Structure formats: C-alpha cells, structure tokens
Amino acid sequence: MIEIENLSFRYPGSRFGVALPALRIERGGRVAIIGPSGAGKTTLLKLIAGILSPDEGTIRVDGVTVSALDDGARRNFRISRVGFVFQELELLDYLSVFDNIVHPYRINRVLKLDQGVRDRARELAEQTGLADKLAALPRELSQGERQRAAVCRALLAEPGLVLADEATGNLDPANKLRVIELLIRAAERKRSTLLAVTHDHELLPLFDRVIDIRQPQGPEAE
C-alpha cells in the first residue's frame, strides 16, 4: 500500500516542484500514471522509491515511512522492496543479460545470490522470451528485448512494489502488450502494487486506476 500526505518536493535550484496533498493506493493496486512531458511523473516515482526525499510530507509504503528513513535504511528498503524499471533501462553494457538481471544481488549485501535466485532469473527470462539471450550483451538485443531484460531485473527480488517508468516506450504494439502484461501478471502473482508511467493511452484499460498528475489528487478528488 502507498500512502502519501502533504507531499512537496522541489529540485534544488530549480523552479520545478511536485505537490501532492494526498494519495492512497491499496496493496495489489494496478495504477497508471499519466501527464504531459515534464509534469513530474518520473520525479513522483523516484520519491516513492526513496531515490529522492520530499521537502515536506510523508510517503509510506506497506507501513514503512520511507521519507523518515536515513540514507542507508532507505537504500536497503529500495533494494529489497522496490522493483524499478527505469526509463533509460540502465543496463550495463559490459555484462551479459543474465549478469544484468542478477546484478542487484551482486552489489547489495541485503540480497543473497543463491541457486534459487539464479533459477528464478532463468525462469523470468523464459517467461519473457529471453532464454536464448542470457549470454548476449545488451547492445546485441533489440529494444524490446532490452526492455524485457530490465523488467526481469526489477522483478527478480519479488518486490512488493513495482515502479515502471515508460517501460513500454519505443516498442511496437505486440511488444508493448507483452511487457505490460508481464508486469501485471508478476504483480498479481505476488499481490504487489504496480505503478506504471505511460504515455500510451491504449494501455490504460489494463489498469484499475489512472492518475493524471496534473489533476488534484486526494479524497475530495476521487
């Protein structure tokens, strides 16, 4: 569950800010975030993930007040509880697809890379049609395959919260549907909350709620 109250954030030295009086998303919710370019969709996801800290207000995820954690605790929270598919994917080009998928387990002590995790990585690759690409480098993949690899990496730790930032951008319709359905199915299986930023209005019927961040949020706006 995500609960936001009186959130305000401004990038240092910038006029751009995000203000959100109230937002509540139930555990297992499947929510699309829309809004024009530059509206603050990525910024909101980063605030929820604890990558950015609000200037004021509280953000709670599954009962944890992310905004009150110190840097180390916030990092651990993010690593173990949040799967983030970044807009730029952030795959490392010198690592194979398999090593990219398990990378968070190699660099974070709170995650333990054992045989079960390796098997799960292969299973995810299988489900996403990447089984025969695990030894390839990201630059040897198509954009859709790279996007699916980033999704596998985000889902590997079976996070309670999945944040996807334009995970289907630049994909053809078939691949778009494949990636978004993968995210939705994985979220359903674990009863995770899914927040997906999208510019693609054709995908909106797949979600149970759409938040337009230009519109006022909160109980009075529901």
Ligand SMILES: Nc1ncnc2c1ncn2[C@@H]1O[C@H](COP(=O)(O)OP(=O)(O)OP(=O)(O)O)[C@@H](O)[C@H]1O
């Ligand atoms: N690190 C930063 N420092 C200062 N300003 C930033 C920073 N990152 C983003 N911004 C500004 O914040 C605003 C919102 O950016 P954000 O990436 O959240 O928008 P968005 O809605 O996700 O846009 P898009 O749909 O184009 O991805 C933009 O005006 C952007 O220039």
